[in-house]
Each structure stands twice: as structure tokens, then as C-alpha cells.
Amino acid sequence: MRALVKVAPGPGLELTDVPDPVAGPGDVVVRVLRTGICGTDLHIDSWDEWAARNVTAPLVVGHEFAGEVVEAGAAVTGVRVGDLVSGEGHLVCGTCRNCRAGRRHLCANTRGLGVHRDGAFAQYVVLPAANAWVHRDPVDLDVAAIFDPFGNAVHTALSFPVVGEDVLITGAGPIGLMTAAVARHAGARNIVITDVSEHRLDLARKVGVDLAVDVSRSTIADAQAELGMSEGFDVGMELSGQPAAMRDMIANMAHGGRIAMLGLPAAEFPVDWSSVVLKMLQIKGIYGREMFETWYSMSVLLQAGLDLTPVITHRFHHTEYEKAFATAREGRCGKIVLDWEN
The missing domain is CATH 3.40.50.720 (NAD(P)-binding Rossmann-like Domain)
Structure with missing residues (x-):
């Protein structure tokens, strides 16, 4: 598959071929349709001090996305092939005190999709099924792609x-x-x-x-x-x-x-x-989203008529990623979305 990769330490990203992801028993594989560019992605692209401390190359970047589930692991329930999902990019341990108490957003062992493990700037991404938010009601794909920052x-x-x-x-x-x-x-x-x-x-x-x-x-x-x-x-x-x-x-x-x-x-x-x-x-x-109470609130707000479309100002094909990143870095924009459908 094609993916946007931090190939080695240093500035820049490369659109290149990488192996398709494989689902574990509790995972889903998602065919990515849209992704959003985040400030974190800009840090990784420029390879600043924060990125050098936190990111190990090679890495597929990106954590804001929406897509269609194409494979579900043997132990997965509640998420089905064909579902449209957005991804919760904070991957928690499930075993610390806060996780066991249902306060997953306070997990001290949180790992980031597209930061600590391969992310969503790709044709396919794998993540735990528990991190897949299934859209049960119609939602614009561009809006679905920015559910992560919308949750913030x-x-x-x-x-x-x-x-x-x-x-x-x-x-x-x-x-x-x-x-x-x-x-x-x-x-x-x-x-x-x-x-x-x-x-x-x-x-x-x-x-x-x-x-x-x-x-x-x-x-x-x-x-x-x-x-x-x-x-x-x-x-x-x-x-x-x-x-x-x-x-x-x-x-x-x-x-x-x-x-x-x-x-x-x-x-x-x-x-x-x-x-x-x-x-x-x-x-x-405030760090990230309350999992998953914030996600319920997001869906309900959209159902109640909240309009986020004015916030999304630019759309690019994923092959135009350099132009998209340059636009984001200039700051004369709202949210920028990349299209991965074709």
C-alpha cells in the first residue's frame, strides 16, 4: 500500500510503498478515506526537538482519519466489515489503575497512533477495535476525519x-x-x-x-x-x-x-x-478526549445541527501532501483534509 512515511530521522516525509497492515485478534483494518493534518504531524515533518525525542523512524504518520472497516479480527465484536469509523488515536494500556476504573483518558501509559506506532496517512491502517468509533448516523467524510481534534x-x-x-x-x-x-x-x-x-x-x-x-x-x-x-x-x-x-x-x-x-x-x-x-x-x-463519553457528545452535537464545515478550509489529494503541509504551516487556513479514496 501507499503511505506517508518518516523514512529516517530528519526533516521531510516520503510517499512510498509499505506492507499492508495485519489485524490481530482484537484489531480492525480500515481502508482510509480521509485524513486530517494535525500540528503533531507538522512537528514530525519538520523533525523538531519534540519529534526527535518521541518518534522512532521509520514510521507511518497521521492519526486523524475516517474510513471503512475491511477486516475484523477473530475476537472483535461490535465493529463489522463495512462500518464507517473514525479512530481514537490514544492507545491505552487497559491495565493501569485509571484504565481499570474506566478513566482511560488518564492512562499514564498512553501511546499515540502515528507517533509511537504506524498511523493513518496510508491506504490502510490497523488499530484496536475498541478505538474504532462507528458512525451510526450519516456524517460528512471530511467531518468524520477530524473527530480526533473535534474531540479535543x-x-x-x-x-x-x-x-x-x-x-x-x-x-x-x-x-x-x-x-x-x-x-x-x-x-x-x-x-x-x-x-x-x-x-x-x-x-x-x-x-x-x-x-x-x-x-x-x-x-x-x-x-x-x-x-x-x-x-x-x-x-x-x-x-x-x-x-x-x-x-x-x-x-x-x-x-x-x-x-x-x-x-x-x-x-x-x-x-x-x-x-x-x-x-x-x-x-x-485537557489532553485528548474522555474515552468514550466525549465521542458520544460529538455525535450528538452533529445530530443536533452543529456545523463544522466552516472550519474545514482546504482539501487535497494525498499525493499533494507537500502542498497541503505547506498550506498548514503558513497558518492561513482552518482544518486541512487529505483524500485517500483514489
Whole structure:
């Protein structure tokens, strides 16, 4: 089969032939139809310090995908040949305390599809049947391909109640855009999103935020004044990984406010912890999706009319992967999808 491979340590990926995957007793083989490009894939492509520490080449990359099950192992139940599935890319051990308690998203032994084992930028991918989310209702293939990052957005947006609340989102990348769409759908009152990219702020306006703020030109305090707010934001969702964004968020939170933090900083940075204490703020780290409660929420949100199509801005054939990766790296885009059907 054809696959996009990190052939050896160093920058670049190669579209090449590799052996077809083989299903174990508890696995399924999926014919990949669509894949999404993630920031993790960009790290592996450029072979930065993080990739050099975490990835062993050769490796088939990619973890956001949707496809059709073409083979099921002898021990598989609940997933059948012909099912359309998306893949949960976090592979857990099943035996640690959290896994045995049903808190699989907290497994300390989590391995990543397309990071620690061969992934989904390929014509076929194998994964545990327990990690295959079967779509029981009609779903757009492009949307199905981005269920992994959509899950990050849902996990972040619904970590705290948002009905009637004023919400601040820092970072208008693809996950930030989906987070805003979920918060709007879930009943938030005012939603403010910040970034320094006017292109992404325009996309945010399309998904229904009340204010999209370029923080290189104005402040979050200005946004509060424009919306008639006087006591700060009730819920914060930090998705940028930028120190200044987290500090600004803390400074603009209401007393008793709650912050869900998905953005992963590149290095340690100082925070005004006295404000955290005196305002009695809650800060919750978010990693991936709650397995599989978040997945149920995702499907229900789509059934209830949540529209993610404005977030998907570019589609490429998988043979155009270099152009697709370059587009993703430029940042003037939302989500980018690769087509593997032909």
C-alpha cells in the first residue's frame, strides 16, 4: 500500500510503498478515506526537538482519519466489515489503575497512533477495535476525519458548564474554532476569541463568536467593555499555548472563574498565582478526549445541527501532501483534509 512515511530521522516525509497492515485478534483494518493534518504531524515533518525525542523512524504518520472497516479480527465484536469509523488515536494500556476504573483518558501509559506506532496517512491502517468509533448516523467524510481534534474541542468546551456564561477562548486555530462553535451551540452568552491572525479571526466570526479580537491591536479588557461586561469571564479556554495568552486570561477572569487549558506551552513560564488564589480560579488541564463519553457528545452535537464545515478550509489529494503541509504551516487556513479514496 501507499503511505506517508518518516523514512529516517530528519526533516521531510516520503510517499512510498509499505506492507499492508495485519489485524490481530482484537484489531480492525480500515481502508482510509480521509485524513486530517494535525500540528503533531507538522512537528514530525519538520523533525523538531519534540519529534526527535518521541518518534522512532521509520514510521507511518497521521492519526486523524475516517474510513471503512475491511477486516475484523477473530475476537472483535461490535465493529463489522463495512462500518464507517473514525479512530481514537490514544492507545491505552487497559491495565493501569485509571484504565481499570474506566478513566482511560488518564492512562499514564498512553501511546499515540502515528507517533509511537504506524498511523493513518496510508491506504490502510490497523488499530484496536475498541478505538474504532462507528458512525451510526450519516456524517460528512471530511467531518468524520477530524473527530480526533473535534474531540479535543468538545472536551475543552464542555469541561465546565457554559449555559448563559461569558466565555473567553485564546487561540483561533482549528481546535479553537471548533471549541467556539461548541460553546455557542451549548448556550454560552458572550464568546470572545483572541488571536493575531486576521484570517483565523475571520473564520471565528463565521462560526458565531461575538467578538474576534486581534490582541496585537486591542486588549481583552477592551472586549469586555464593548460587551458591557464588568466582572470578567466565567469560563476560559486556553488553546494557544502562548504564555501571554494564559496571563491575559487569568487577568480577565471573574472571581470563581474556571479555565480549561488545552494549549501546550513550549517551555515553562511565570503565572500570577496570587490572582489564581485571590480570585479562587480553577484550572483544568485537557489532553485528548474522555474515552468514550466525549465521542458520544460529538455525535450528538452533529445530530443536533452543529456545523463544522466552516472550519474545514482546504482539501487535497494525498499525493499533494507537500502542498497541503505547506498550506498548514503558513497558518492561513482552518482544518486541512487529505483524500485517500483514489
